[in-house]
Amino acid sequence: MNDPVLSFAVPETAPMKKAHVIVLGNEKGGSGKTTSGMHLIISLLRLGFSVGSMDIDSRQRSLSRYLENRRQTMLKENVPLPQPQHVVVQKSPFGVVSEAEEDERERFVRALARIAGVNDFVVIDSPGNDTHLSRVAHAYADTVITPINDSFVDLDVLATVDGQTMKIIKPSIYSEMVWEQKLARAKRDGGSIEWIVMRNRLSNIDAKNKRFMTQATQELSRRIGFRVAPGFSERVIFREMFLQGLTVLDIMETTGGGSLSLSHIAARQEVRDLLKTLRIKAIDDHIARAREDEEDKESAEAPAAPVLTESTAATETTPAAGPRLTQDAPVEMAS
Ligand SMILES: Nc1ncnc2c1ncn2[C@@H]1O[C@H](COP(=O)(O)OP(=O)(O)O)[C@@H](O)[C@H]1O
Numbered sequence: 133m134n135d136p137v138l139s140f141a142v143p144e145t146a147p148m149k150k151a152h153v154i155v156l157g158n159e160k161g162g163s164g165k166t167t168s169g170m171h172l173i174i175s176l177l178r179l180g181f182s183v184g185s186m187d188i189d190s191r192q193r194s195l196s197r198y199l200e201n202r203r204q205t206m207l208k209e210n211v212p213l214p215q216p217q218h219v220v221v222q223k224s225p226f227g228v229v230s231e232a233e234e235d236e237r238e239r240f241v242r243a244l245a246r247i248a249g250v251n252d253f254v255v256i257d258s259p260g261n262d263t264h265l266s267r268v269a270h271a272y273a274d275t276v277i278t279p280i281n282d283s284f285v286d287l288d289v290l291a292t293v294d295g296q297t298m299k300i301i302k303p304s305i306y307s308e309m310v311w312e313q314k315l316a317r318a319k320r321d322g323g324s325i326e327w328i329v330m331r332n333r334l335s336n337i338d339a340k341n342k343r344f345m346t347q348a349t350q351e352l353s354r355r356i357g358f359r360v361a362p363g364f365s366e367r368v369i370f371r372e373m374f375l376q377g378l379t380v381l382d383i384m385e386t387t388g389g390g391s392l393s394l395s396h397i398a399a400r401q402e403v404r405d406l407l408k409t410l411r412i413k414a415i416d417d418h419i420a421r422a423r424e425d426e427e428d429k430e431s432a433e434a435p436a437a438p439v440l441t442e443s444t445a446a447t448e449t450t451p452a453a454g455p456r457l458t459q460d461a462p463v464e465m466a467s
């Protein structure tokens with residue numbers, strides 16, 4: 133199948149459910165939008181929620197490729213893998229800016245209406261540059277999650293900061309854009325957008341950088357108005373299964389949790405911590421239930437599951453030797 137628009141089978145008259153809309157946004161490529169987006173989608177599905185997903189990065193289409201890989205794995209391996217209801221919104225072909233923008237807004241609203249009315253969540257992956265579609269998506273978000281690589285260089289996605297004094301010289305264009313879209317949303321439907329910044333690829337190697345980033349993001353969160361999520365560590369497990377369309381959460385389910393490494397458990401915890409940052413009661417309830425089920429399973433099976441220690445969150449430099457879906461399934465890196 134060439135067209136990654138995986139599902140359009142929702143009747144127009146479906147009852148409105150009003151999904152919670154999460155936009156992964158950051159005007160910088162390679163910061164972890166697609167990676168966090170796909171882990172959010174799969175973890176929400178695995179917790180039992182229905183999820184719609186939208187790719188507005190029509191140039192890269194990473195999320196769409198990932199989901200197509202997932203579908204292929206499901207068919208080839210004959211394993212049931214929960215899937216989101218996925219749509220792709222293309223850039224407008226119109227040459228006149230005002231016409232193109234109008235066209236894109238219409239395309240976006242139509243696609244959102246199709247998936248938001250019948251799912252609990254909608255997760256939107258956006259491109260790493262400023263596009264009109266991305267602005268529109270931000271204005272329809274309930275939550276914007278901005279992953280940033282854990283380095284001083286990436287702070288400029290949020291603001292220009294004086295490295296010596298930690299003073300904010302000026303907020304970034306992206307921060308201003310989020311602010312504008314908060315106003316646009318409030319004007320449109322009186323709703324609010326919650327902005328969460330998530331540090332990604334956390335490493336224990338450079339403790340000084342880590343401390344600096346903690347201090348800088350806390351300072352910025354007060355000044356610019358976002359919350360800071362605990363973030364994802366640098367882990368091979370977050371990228372190695374892209375070509376299979378899988379995540380660490382699928383391994384947990386498909387192996388029944390049998391031979392999980394500490395790194396897998398720590399990675400799953402990081403994904404759940406991100407979900408908890410959303411502060412949505414239904415999610416917290418589902419996580420608590422999932423944990424109870426896991427504990428029941430663990431106590432029914434001997435030997436006991438490994439205990440998570442401080443060192444499990446350490447940076448990995450070698451591929452995790454975790455379980456695979458099948459013996460010979462290829463494990464390759466995401467591009
Ligand atoms: N926490 C992480 N640990 C290891 N690799 C990561 C992590 N987050 C992202 N990556 C890798 O970094 C690259 C860029 O991530 P991606 O999610 O595609 O960024 P974006 O969508 O913002 O451009 C990908 O190769 C991805 O696999």
Ligand SMILES: [Mg+2]
Pocket residue numbers: 165166167189192194195257258
């Ligand atoms: Mg991407």
